[in-house]
Amino acid sequence: MTGEAIELRGVDKTFGRVRALEGLNLDVRAGELTALLGPNGAGKTTAIELMLGLLQPTAGTVRVLGGDPRDPRTRTQVGAMPQESAIPAALTVREAVTLFAHLYPTPLPVDEALALADLGPLAGRRAGALSGGERRRLAFALAVVGDPAVLYLDEPTTGMDAGSRQAFWEAAERMKDGGKTILLTTHYLEEAERTADRVVVMNAGRILADDTPERLRASVATTRVRFSSDLVLAELRHLPGVEAAEVDAHGHATLTTRTPEALVTALVQSGTPFTDLEVTRASLEDAFMSLTARHEGVQA
Structure with a gap:
């Protein structure tokens, strides 16, 4: 059929x-x-x-x-x-x-x-x-x-x-x-x-x-990069390709980027020690939330 x-x-x-x-x-x-x-x-x-x-x-x-x-x-x-x-x-x-x-x-x-x-x-x-x-x-x-x-x-x-x-x-x-x-x-x-x-x-x-x-x-085109380090928020925001950054009370950083490879390369080349690196591509849920949020913004 x-x-x-x-x-x-x-x-x-x-x-x-x-x-x-x-x-x-x-x-x-x-x-x-x-x-x-x-x-x-x-x-x-x-x-x-x-x-x-x-x-x-x-x-x-x-x-x-x-x-x-x-x-x-x-x-x-x-x-x-x-x-x-x-x-x-x-x-x-x-x-x-x-x-x-x-x-x-x-x-x-x-x-x-x-x-x-x-x-x-x-x-x-x-x-x-x-x-x-x-x-x-x-x-x-x-x-x-x-x-x-x-x-x-x-x-x-x-x-x-x-x-x-x-x-x-x-x-x-x-x-x-x-x-x-x-x-x-x-x-x-x-x-x-x-x-x-x-x-x-x-x-x-x-x-x-x-x-x-x-x-x-792919339409969301964002990736989350998580790791632990001593970098402060201002330093994280200056890494290449970072669109958003946050650090929790335990020093765990979460960065949003469209170029995760360049970001991780720059992090390694900086010589700053870091642990627990995790790179997560956008999920369908991320795309769904982005689409519906944009629509709500237009409606508002």
């Missing part, structure tokens, strides 16, 4: 006097994992509810797999893992997944869906007896059992322990490798940085950036 799996063109969505989305243009390419990021109130949830056919746009068009997201033929090709799932507490894990499998024309075998969600050992446990992380894994099984072409994951790993998170992302990677299109929203930006092919940053109903994690990190 190639091309665009999801297309939003000139989409506005208003709720009374509140404009949640304004002229939104967004493409989600087939077979990719796209992370949709933004602060609370950015419009992410509204955009996803439009893609799921739960809302209609005030203006513009929304297409999923070439069709109307409200069309039953489209909806049977879509899976969603919302933040909250209302699952009857009396059903066992297997019964819940089996029930959902019957809603789709060509579902996965129930055991395969359970294995994807790492739920095989819990298949006989009642949904009401699951922990928070186990309920998230059940929500994932319910989202994938229909063998969807498009999968929405909304804060998927909230409440999961480290082992469950690793198993979850391995399963998501297998699905992507199998040609599935995945749209992710998460506040765990390190997960988006590690797993996403593309990152779309939204705020106030508009798209601020749409690129690969690598290019978004």
